[in-house]
Amino acid sequence: xxxxTKSGFDSIIKVFIVLxxxxxxxxxxxxxxxxxxxxxxxxxxDERETFGVGFSVCCLLFVSVVAGIAMFLRDSExxxxxxxxxxxxxxxxxxxxxAKKKTGLATKKKTRETRKWLCMPYGIFLILFIILPILxxxxxxxxxxxxxLITLKNFKSVFEGDSSVTTFKVIGQSLGVAALTTVIxxxxxxxxxxxxxxxxWNKNIVLVYLFLLPMWINFVIRTIATKQxxxxxxxxPALHPWVCSIIGMVYNYLPFAILPLYNTMxxxxxxxxxxxxxLGASPVQVFFKTIVPMTIPGIVSAATMTFMPTMxxxxxxxxxSGRTIKLIGGQIEHQFxxxxxxxxxxxAIIMLALIGLxxxxxxxxSEKKKGAR
Numbered sequence: 018x019x020x021x022t023k024s025g026f027d028s029i030i031k032v033f034i035v036l037x038x039x040x041x042x043x044x045x046x047x048x049x050x051x052x053x054x055x056x057x058x059x060x061x062x063d064e065r066e067t068f069g070v071g072f073s074v075c076c077l078l079f080v081s082v083v084a085g086i087a088m089f090l091r092d093s094e095x096x097x098x099x100x101x102x103x104x105x106x107x108x109x110x111x112x113x114x115x116a117k118k119k120t121g122l123a124t125k126k127k128t129r130e131t132r133k134w135l136c137m138p139y140g141i142f143l144i145l146f147i148i149l150p151i152l153x154x155x156x157x158x159x160x161x162x163x164x165x166l167i168t169l170k171n172f173k174s175v176f177e178g179d180s181s182v183t184t185f186k187v188i189g190q191s192l193g194v195a196a197l198t199t200v201i202x203x204x205x206x207x208x209x210x211x212x213x214x215x216x217x218w219n220k221n222i223v224l225v226y227l228f229l230l231p232m233w234i235n236f237v238i239r240t241i242a243t244k245q246x247x248x249x250x251x252x253x254p255a256l257h258p259w260v261c262s263i264i265g266m267v268y269n270y271l272p273f274a275i276l277p278l279y280n281t282m283x284x285x286x287x288x289x290x291x292x293x294x295x296l297g298a299s300p301v302q303v304f305f306k307t308i309v310p311m312t313i314p315g316i317v318s319a320a321t322m323t324f325m326p327t328m329x330x331x332x333x334x335x336x337x338s339g340r341t342i343k344l345i346g347g348q349i350e351h352q353f354x355x356x357x358x359x360x361x362x363x364x365a366i367i368m369l370a371l372i373g374l375x376x377x378x379x380x381x382x383s384e385k386k387k388g389a390r
Contacts, residue, residue, distance in 0.1 A: 157362035171359045191345045194334065195327040198266040202274040202323045203316060210278035225279065232272050240265055240336050258338030265337040266327055274319040281315025321379045325372050
């Protein structure tokens, strides 16, 4: 009776996971169909080519979903053993262990080979939409627009003459907006995360979801709503571009700072905090000498998750500053829309370099924290 109940429960879970995967795949199809529609808008392709691109993307999704279901069903065949005897006797356990040793190596080898083939759709997606675009960026940045030969003329056109003033102005504004947004987000997110992680004040996880709910809405809609709200309170984006832009950035990226800080503060060692207080430390000393050092990994993660995307969020600054604040993402868009693919690729490499420096900075602090432990 116990065996049949367990087997029936496993079958129900398998069906539920398969149906959930299929429903999720069907729900994401409209989002994937936006890829060919976007290409159609910028490249002016006809409906037949749009259908071909959309059908290819959806087929890739279908293959990935089928592969995931097959991998799940394949792995579920090697779960816990089914009991044939009511009493868990020693002889049954020995029989199961010996059988497992015989089939274990063959099963692992076969499962490994199967998973290699199942990873192919994800590998194709990685090559087509990540590796290939980056290679194209480097090709356009280091090639002549007329002859196609390797040259550094595109970098000279960006960093020489009048263009250098625009380049350094864009980089400076991008770094300024990103740094200011990051500092304000961390200053606001830190006390919020501390309150949310403290069971004394927050006894329900609903409050955490209330801070994450805005992320479920498209950031363009949120930015338009923020603009109308600022105008209602007397802050005209044309008159106060920096103030409005920073408010919009902080509103959009504040959840990205709260979440890593909240996860870090959930793991705080309460015994160290209590020990510091028992040894005579004031609340201020406990906070700066005990709590803050333990939350440095969360602070670094929050700064990285806020700083990196802020540098290229030109849609927010364009809407809230009247296009007076130019970020590096907006400069890339401007060059590509005017068919300056080579110059736009140079700006893209600059942005990748800035993001890479921020990642190195994060890794440096993480390794330093591990060494201190």
